[in-house]
Amino acid sequence: MRPHVREWDEAQGFPRALWTKLAALGLTGIQMAEEHGGAGMSAVGYCICIEELARVDPSISLSVAAHNGLCVSHLSMFGTPAQKATYLVPLAKGDTIGAWGLTEASAGSDAAAMRTTARRDGDGWVLNGNKQFITHGAIGDTLVVIAITDRAAGRHGISAFVLPRGTPGFRAGKKEDKLGMRASDTSEVILQDCRVPAEALLGAEGDGFVNTLQVLDAGRIGIAALAVGLAQGAYEAARRYALERRQFGQPLAWFQAIQWKLADMATRIEAARLLTYRAAWLRDQRAERTSIESSMAKLYSSEIAVRAADECVQIHGGYGFVKDYPAEKFFRDVKLCTIGEGTSEIQRLVIARQLLGR
Numbered sequence: 001m002r003p004h005v006r007e008w009d010e011a012q013g014f015p016r017a018l019w020t021k022l023a024a025l026g027l028t029g030i031q032m033a034e035e036h037g038g039a040g041m042s043a044v045g046y047c048i049c050i051e052e053l054a055r056v057d058p059s060i061s062l063s064v065a066a067h068n069g070l071c072v073s074h075l076s077m078f079g080t081p082a083q084k085a086t087y088l089v090p091l092a093k094g095d096t097i098g099a100w101g102l103t104e105a106s107a108g109s110d111a112a113a114m115r116t117t118a119r120r121d122g123d124g125w126v127l128n129g130n131k132q133f134i135t136h137g138a139i140g141d142t143l144v145v146i147a148i149t150d151r152a153a154g155r156h157g158i159s160a161f162v163l164p165r166g167t168p169g170f171r172a173g174k175k176e177d178k179l180g181m182r183a184s185d186t187s188e189v190i191l192q193d194c195r196v197p198a199e200a201l202l203g204a205e206g207d208g209f210v211n212t213l214q215v216l217d218a219g220r221i222g223i224a225a226l227a228v229g230l231a232q233g234a235y236e237a238a239r240r241y242a243l244e245r246r247q248f249g250q251p252l253a254w255f256q257a258i259q260w261k262l263a264d265m266a267t268r269i270e271a272a273r274l275l276t277y278r279a280a281w282l283r284d285q286r287a288e289r290t291s292i293e294s295s296m297a298k299l300y301s302s303e304i305a306v307r308a309a310d311e312c313v314q315i316h317g318g319y320g321f322v323k324d325y326p327a328e329k330f331f332r333d334v335k336l337c338t339i340g341e342g343t344s345e346i347q348r349l350v351i352a353r354q355l356l357g358r
Ligand SMILES: Cc1cc2nc3c(=O)[nH]c(=O)nc-3n(C[C@H](O)[C@H](O)[C@H](O)COP(=O)(O)OP(=O)(O)OC[C@H]3O[C@@H](n4cnc5c(N)ncnc54)[C@H](O)[C@@H]3O)c2cc1C
Pocket: 066, 070, 100, 101, 102, 103, 105, 107, 108, 109, 110, 132, 133, 134, 135, 136, 181, 186, 336, 339, 340, 341, 342, 343, 344, 345, 346, 349
């Protein structure tokens, strides 16, 4: 990927041809069982894949994480055998790309305040509403979407649906022009009188919100791994540059102020990696919920990654501010880590609720 990183960032389009190559490496169905076309890796293995991609191109890593950690994960946790055969196998094999729509313009952190509805119509459902900031909203072939099926039931009146692109009434809206993660497609999804059959219901009716929280428990570990990988990439770029660049007759790396920056970066990255692998390892041990561990890993990793990207630019001086070096891209991409799949504030809220038993 490395020779194309800048080109993809500037074009602001997902390199679809790369998907086939990622699929050949098993990266489109990382944790899927081999019988479903996947690579059958563990949660820890999943983290290492996401981390290694992010070390080179965080936006490709984000696409792989959203596909695997949201769309594929929701289908694999709650799909019927028929849904798995229809959607999961082509997703895992990389024949299709997955999207997952929860967020709306007025329902971000407060996702339960969504307005998208699914109304029963004969033996099917009719979906209406707009989803905002959806990874692969424009290019995804399979969409998992969360909608209200019974407003009076609050959080227990929300359900999930799965539908293919091409379903009448399902189209992409505005494509976002982003600060970073530009090679990853982020678009609005519009559902207008979109009729889906009864078999499109994913999981039990009314379980959509609770199931979403379970999907996010796992998904957040992926964003933590992305942040660790990005921080590692930034650290490596900073270390390399500090050894090459000379000022005052010696490499920057011989100045103690620069050494301390590198030492702090490396130490924080190692701590973030351990928190992330621990959360993933617990999932591999079949832990029922890992909310606190996932949120701690996501919170800490994304915040130290922001600091690592900042220090990387600082160590590069003026060269960190221009596009000839990877520093400025890490600096732009990293901010997504403290926002996507729950902001840092929301992670603190989840952690505090668990600590206080509320
Ligand atoms: C590149 C990108 C890709 C994305 N991909 C997807 C996707 O594939 N699918 C999907 O469904 N969504 C996706 N999202 C949406 C993302 O999950 C939301 O942006 C995120 O959850 C925050 O919601 P918001 O943007 O509406 O911010 P808001 O919820 O409006 O928050 C704004 C600020 O207020 C703070 N805040 C909100 N509530 C509280 C509170 N109770 N206490 C303290 N502070 C609070 C927040 O932390 C934040 O700092 C994506 C976003 C981006 C940018």
